[in-house]
Amino acid sequence: MPKDNWCIQKSTDEDNNMVFITANLGYRDYGFKAEFPWCLSVNMTIIDKNFNGHPTAPEALVLNQAEDLITAELEKVGVTHFVGRTTVNGSRVLYYFVADPDKANEALVPMTKTHQIREWEYRMEQDHQWLRVASFFDKNAQCL
DSSP: OOOOOEEEEEEEOTTOOEEEEEEEGGGTTOTTGGGSOEEEEEEEEOOSBOTTSOBOHHHHHHHHHHHHHHHHHHHHTSOEEEEEEEEETTEEEEEEEESOHHHHHHHHHHHHTSOOSSOEEEEEEEOTTOGGGGGGGOTTOOOO
16 A cells, blocks of 8 residues: 555536545555556535535535545455545545455445435446546646
8 A cells, every 4th residue: 555645636627617636646656556457436415515516514524424434344345445536516426446346346235225424326447547537646736
């Protein structure tokens, strides 16, 4: 595991919405990406949001708690790399990379069948080169 090096970046999406990216820059040059070829993205709905769709302070605490619960369950079934998240216009997406998608499913499916503190859904796709999060590690990215 690389050393944590968290950075918050500000960007805009194709619809000119403000995007906050929270990324662990320790993964920028991580040499074992190919061993964790499955990108697991967890999309959470932001309920209590401000004018630009970003969470209010109390809502951010709820989202962070949900993130911690998901991360803890994934870590129980194997090595999980949480590389970062995006927050934009009513949605927060968490990005993990795992070696075994079946084990990740074993951890997450039971969670989806019980009440969660915030509604979420997930997708898992092969991404050997971690292209889904490449923009997180742009050499010109500026941390706030």
